[in-house]
Amino acid sequence: MSQITSSKELLSQALQSRIIPNQEYLLQGSILDSAVDHLIxxxxxxxxxxxxxxxxxxxxxxxLSLRQPTQTAPLMLRVRRALDRDAPFQLRYIGQPELDRSRPTLVRSSIDVGCTSTILDFLTELGCRLDFEYVSRGYIFRKGRMKITVSKIKPVPGKQQEMGTESVSQSYLVELSVLAPNGQDSIGDEMRVFAEQLKPLVQLEKIDYKRLGADSERTMRTMPQLLVPYAN
Structure with a gap:
């Protein structure tokens, strides 16, 4: 128990010292298949x-999501696995987005950790619910501390025949993001300047998922949520 307490204290101290990158600054957009080569x-x-x-x-x-009795919004977790190379699984916690009108980007808590292949079994035992899954394939670009991904979203193998298609839409998802510790709001201005250079090919914006539909719990998760929902 003392070791666990010590680990929690060390993590708390690291967060207070702004050592751990636990904030994601995010802009999103999309581009048609016919124009993606120009964007690349x-x-x-x-x-x-x-x-x-x-x-x-x-x-x-x-x-995945884990509903907690004391909170209205579920805890949101993601597990990512590379299909084209031998790499550790990645577990990611994503917090509720903060849509501050004074900020040029969406900001949300985000923590990424490497994990073993048994992570899904572990999370299921904890009570996590599988919401949806998808395959993303594309390219990663880097500009300083900014990361830009251009990805095609597809149903998982085995679901493609059920949906009658090999892709979800005729467009690519474009995301511009930065992971950083708390208190580095100047990042948003850097991202806004970079996003301006991609116009008119793609319009990168901060998406207010609460306004996308009446069910805020579903719409706040992310664009690819519309992909392959699990049957209850």
Whole structure:
């Protein structure tokens, strides 16, 4: 017990010292399949890897929630696994978005940790509910501390035949994000300036999921939530 208490104290001290990157600054948008090559070309010119091919990824993402009696909003967790390489599973906690009108980006709590392949069994035993899953495949670009992903969202293998399609839409999801400790709000201005350079190809915005529908719990999770919901 003392070891657990000590670990909690160390984590608390690290958060207070602003050592751990626990805030995600996020802008999102989409671009049609027919125009994505133009965006890739623009990003290669703007980002750090101008002379190299962009880094590719092919991931399976499982989204879970854990309802807590004392809170109205469920705890949201994600487990990501690379399908194209041997890499550790990644567990991610995502907090409720903070939509401050004075900020140029959406801000939400976010903590990422590496984990073993038994993580899904562990979370299920804890009482987590499988909400939906999807496959994302695309490219990652980096500009300083900013990360830009351009990804095609697809149903998981085995679900494609049920949905009658191999892709969810005729567009790519574009996300501009930065992970940083608390108190670095200047990041939002950097992201806004970079997003302006991608116009008119793509309009990156902070999405207010509460306004997307009446069921705020579902709409606040993320764009790919519309993909493959599990049957209850």
């Amino acid at each position: 070309h623009r990003l290669r010119g703007l980002c750090d890897t101008v002379d190299a091919s962009p880094e590719s990824f092919h991931d399976l993402e499982v989204c």
